[in-house]
Amino acid sequence: MARFFIAPPLPEAEITLTGENARHARVLRLKPGEEIIVCDGQGSECRCADATRVGEQAVQLAVLARQASAAESAVRVSVYIAFPKADKLEHIIQKATELGAYEIVTFPSARCIARPEEKTLAKKLERWQKIAASAAEQSGRGRIPRVRVLRSYPEAVREAAGAELGLLFYERELSHTLRAALDERPYRSVSLLTGPEGGLEEAGVALAREAGMQICTLGRRILRCETAPLCALSAVLFHAGEF
Amino acid sequence: MARFFIAPPLPEAEITLTGENARHARVLRLKPGEEIIVCDGQGSECRCADATRVGEQAVQLAVLARQASAAESAVRVSVYIAFPKADKLEHIIQKATELGAYEIVTFPSARCIARPEEKTLAKKLERWQKIAASAAEQSGRGRIPRVRVLRSYPEAVREAAGAELGLLFYERELSHTLRAALDERPYRSVSLLTGPEGGLEEAGVALAREAGMQICTLGRRILRCETAPLCALSAVLFHAGEF
Numbered sequence: 001m002a003r004f005f006i007a008p009p010l011p012e013a014e015i016t017l018t019g020e021n022a023r024h025a026r027v028l029r030l031k032p033g034e035e036i037i038v039c040d041g042q043g044s045e046c047r048c049a050d051a052t053r054v055g056e057q058a059v060q061l062a063v064l065a066r067q068a069s070a071a072e073s074a075v076r077v078s079v080y081i082a083f084p085k086a087d088k089l090e091h092i093i094q095k096a097t098e099l100g101a102y103e104i105v106t107f108p109s110a111r112c113i114a115r116p117e118e119k120t121l122a123k124k125l126e127r128w129q130k131i132a133a134s135a136a137e138q139s140g141r142g143r144i145p146r147v148r149v150l151r152s153y154p155e156a157v158r159e160a161a162g163a164e165l166g167l168l169f170y171e172r173e174l175s176h177t178l179r180a181a182l183d184e185r186p187y188r189s190v191s192l193l194t195g196p197e198g199g200l201e202e203a204g205v206a207l208a209r210e211a212g213m214q215i216c217t218l219g220r221r222i223l224r225c226e227t228a229p230l231c232a233l234s235a236v237l238f239h240a241g242e243f
Numbered sequence: 244m245a246r247f248f249i250a251p252p253l254p255e256a257e258i259t260l261t262g263e264n265a266r267h268a269r270v271l272r273l274k275p276g277e278e279i280i281v282c283d284g285q286g287s288e289c290r291c292a293d294a295t296r297v298g299e300q301a302v303q304l305a306v307l308a309r310q311a312s313a314a315e316s317a318v319r320v321s322v323y324i325a326f327p328k329a330d331k332l333e334h335i336i337q338k339a340t341e342l343g344a345y346e347i348v349t350f351p352s353a354r355c356i357a358r359p360e361e362k363t364l365a366k367k368l369e370r371w372q373k374i375a376a377s378a379a380e381q382s383g384r385g386r387i388p389r390v391r392v393l394r395s396y397p398e399a400v401r402e403a404a405g406a407e408l409g410l411l412f413y414e415r416e417l418s419h420t421l422r423a424a425l426d427e428r429p430y431r432s433v434s435l436l437t438g439p440e441g442g443l444e445e446a447g448v449a450l451a452r453e454a455g456m457q458i459c460t461l462g463r464r465i466l467r468c469e470t471a472p473l474c475a476l477s478a479v480l481f482h483a484g485e486f
Contacts, residue, residue: 071463098470100462139464178486219343219486220314221382227341234477235486243420243462243478 001037002028003137005144008040010066015048017059025059035064041136041144045069069142075240076102076189079229080160082109082153082196083116088226093128093147095230097135100237102189103146104132107156111198116149125149153204160191161211168193168208169232170200171222173215178232181214182239190236194228244280245271246380248387251283253309258291260302268302278307284379284387288312312385318483319345319432322472323403325352325396325439326359331469336371336390340378342476343485345432346389347375350399354441359392368392396447403434404454411436411451412475413443414465416458421475424457425482433479437471 004021015038017025030036032050038061039045045068048061079101081092089106096104108115116124128147136144150156160166165187167178182190193208209215218231237243247264258281260268273279275293281304282288288311291304322344324335332349339347351358359367371390379387393399403409408430410421425433436451452458461474480486 095470098464098466099474100464139466141464177484179481179484217486219480221341221343221384223341223382227338230473231342231477234474235481237462238422238478238481241420241422243422243460 001035002030003037003039003140005039005041005133005137008042008044010038010040010044010046011063013063015046015061015063017061018057022057022059030059036061039069039142041133041142043069043072043143045142071140072142073100073102073237073240073242075187075237077233077236078103078105078160078163078189078191079233080105080107080156080191080193081229082194082200082225083107083112083114084196084225085114090128090131092226092229093131094135096233097132097141097145098139099230099233100141100242101145101233102143103148105148105150105156105159107150107153109153109156109196110201110204112196113198121149154207156193157208157211157213160193161208161213163189163191165190166193166208166211166213167191167216167232168200168205168213169218169228170195170205170215172202173217174220176214176216178216178218178235179239181216182236192229192232192236194232195225197225244278245273246280246282246383248282248284248376248380251285251287253281253283253287253289254306256306258289258304258306260304261300265300265302273302279304282312282385284376284385286312286315286386288385314383315385316343316345316480316483316485318430318480320476320479321346321348321403321406321432321434322476323348323350323399323434323436324472325437325443325468326350326355326357327439327468328357333371333374335469335472336374337378338473339476340375340384340388341382342473343384343480344388344476345386346391348391348393348399348402350393350396352396352399352439353444353447355439356441364392397450399436400447400451400454400456403436404451404456406432406434408433409436409451409454409456410434410459410475411443411448411456412461412471413438413448413458414460415445416460417463419457419459421459421461421478422482424459425479435472435475435479437475438468440468
């Protein structure tokens, strides 16, 4: 079923799609009575039908039922990734959204090859948020993960440590497994922090440990900076009973 | 530690790196006494040292110790993917290798957008195998997963069903989870079969079921054809105790 995202709150009885959404609805050539889903991007959605064309610019829909999105995980997984090269970041945003991340947060760190530029940041954030929206739509999610940029590694650690389970993945940690961390106690919010192309520095890892994060291994194979967060995210959602 | 792959068998006392390997060793500017790993690409490796330059074309090494590669999973996971567009296939080969796949097998299926062309296949296989070799080296693996192309979907199903656990992921299967399939009994070999961009056909799924494969869900979010196999592979290796 086609999915459309509109800004919250969702109206009670009638929804009017405009702009990009209206164009998309026209491209789909919705049949009379055909049902679609309209989401607020925050986990609530409506089944709608009876698209009536209002001029060229808008499509009007009757709300049939309102529901919580069935495709959202009960566990909130925040993905914290050290700023990678642009194409890798876009890849991670798309895939983490499909897989079910709650939010995607990037930050500069000691060995980052690339850095977010202040000047172009607003424009880039807009682009990244669009990638997340498009992946959310395509994968049938009811929530568009927020993409955020933090100013520093310590800020990322402080935030990530605030989750019920704050986990940092480090290639030199060989024994403490993700499994051991997840099995310890039930969790509803998890943050997963992974390093840049050049790896995290020992001092940075120590900082995270002091902040209360657990330092974990993702196994004996060295994963690229764009592979590690998606591997960890898949495993956490699997462990949480999503599939 | 730098890793080099040579054709098996590994020599007992001395190893000579030639060609691409010798060039790579020179680029690394190995110091006298610096240790490196030489693998046979099939799970055995040697710690070597004392690189002596022999002309410009070869580097000679003394074997210090021979060992089974520590980075190989005890569980053999074969990844069967319906032939996707070229860049997606290359992406899957690279990532599945990093994550720890035993082999990567692709095949044409009913709704595939792209198809392997007979004429150019040998050349493409060589390219794909190089991608696997390079990802194996970079991730510290001791084995280069073999990349294979089968002629048809029924052939893929027949093969995949031969593993101790043959699993097919289908977006219309909503209840039988990967977790339920994996928890059933211990396993040493698993095959994971996923569909093309357009999804698998009901008849194809029925064929797999008749062949003894289990039809599983990867959750309530629709994953792209390049995301599903990597998500499933991550989850299986996590379940198998790899991390």
